[in-house]
Amino acid sequence: MVHRIIISISSDIGYHLAKDWLKNGVNVSGTYRNKTPECEELEELGAKLISSDLNSEKSIDESIKQLSNFGKWDSLVVATGIQDPIGKFLDIDINAWSDSIKVNFTSQMRYIHGLLPNRNLGLENPPSVLMFAGGGTNNATVDYSAYTISKIASIKAIELLDAEITDTSFIILGPGWVKTKIHDSTLNSPENAGLNYHKTLEMLENNGEKCFPMEKVIECCNWLISAEKKLVSGRNFSAVFDPWNEDKIEKIMNNDSNFKLRRYGNELLRNDAE
Numbered sequence: 001m002v003h004r005i006i007i008s009i010s011s012d013i014g015y016h017l018a019k020d021w022l023k024n025g026v027n028v029s030g031t032y033r034n035k036t037p038e039c040e041e042l043e044e045l046g047a048k049l050i051s052s053d054l055n056s057e058k059s060i061d062e063s064i065k066q067l068s069n070f071g072k073w074d075s076l077v078v079a080t081g082i083q084d085p086i087g088k089f090l091d092i093d094i095n096a097w098s099d100s101i102k103v104n105f106t107s108q109m110r111y112i113h114g115l116l117p118n119r120n121l122g123l124e125n126p127p128s129v130l131m132f133a134g135g136g137t138n139n140a141t142v143d144y145s146a147y148t149i150s151k152i153a154s155i156k157a158i159e160l161l162d163a164e165i166t167d168t169s170f171i172i173l174g175p176g177w178v179k180t181k182i183h184d185s186t187l188n189s190p191e192n193a194g195l196n197y198h199k200t201l202e203m204l205e206n207n208g209e210k211c212f213p214m215e216k217v218i219e220c221c222n223w224l225i226s227a228e229k230k231l232v233s234g235r236n237f238s239a240v241f242d243p244w245n246e247d248k249i250e251k252i253m254n255n256d257s258n259f260k261l262r263r264y265g266n267e268l269l270r271n272d273a274e
Helices: 012-023 037-044 057-068 094-118 145-164 181-187 195-208 214-226 247-254 266-273
Strands: 003-007 027-032 048-051 075-078 128-132 169-174 236-238
Touching: 003 012, 003 094, 012 027, 012 037, 012 214, 027 037, 027 057, 037 048, 048 057, 057 094, 075 094, 075 214, 094 128, 094 145, 128 145, 128 214, 145 169, 169 214, 181 195
Parallel strands: 003 027, 003 075, 027 048, 075 128, 128 169, 169 236
Antiparallel strands: none
């Protein structure tokens, strides 16, 4: 039976993804930092959950051992994300900034490194690893430097892993503005979040009716982990803006640079210099 792992299964996306999989007969295991009623619900549905602290290498390594005891996995989803600390780079505590980079990037890579040896290579479709990008990857989103830099690093890491480990799909998804707990940090930091505080209030009003639907995010995740490797692996997708549910998405296979971190247009300057 298919086995899928979700790191930070207590996150909103992690919870909804796990619930969808469990209802479709998938074996699901995952980690949480604080056990919530949602975690208990997932356990009642059959999920195998363990506690883990992404600030602790010891805790991560122990949970990797426990997860590996559940058997080989077919998909690994890392759904961790925090926005703190919020504020101008020179005004925030640098230790809090470093801790955020750790949780949002290096700890996630530690999980991937530790769990990859237990991936299932015996099926027709290759195993898949899915991470999440976030706001600010296409511009300089002030006041969220640790979060944004971590997401940029994750996008590049996915491309590098795809180049090095050719038997596995590595994918990253920007889910868009989704109504999740991650926005609580902004709501709790009105003075430090600047204009994004007011933007967050606007997006979340009327129960988040302006946000991208969670069910579409889950649909996109399911498409990504089941899509052909040469189509999705090493690439950064947007659930909101990319035509992932249309046939024309296959055009990106014609250019290895599509949906990746690249500098475009500089050849114009070089041509002018000639």
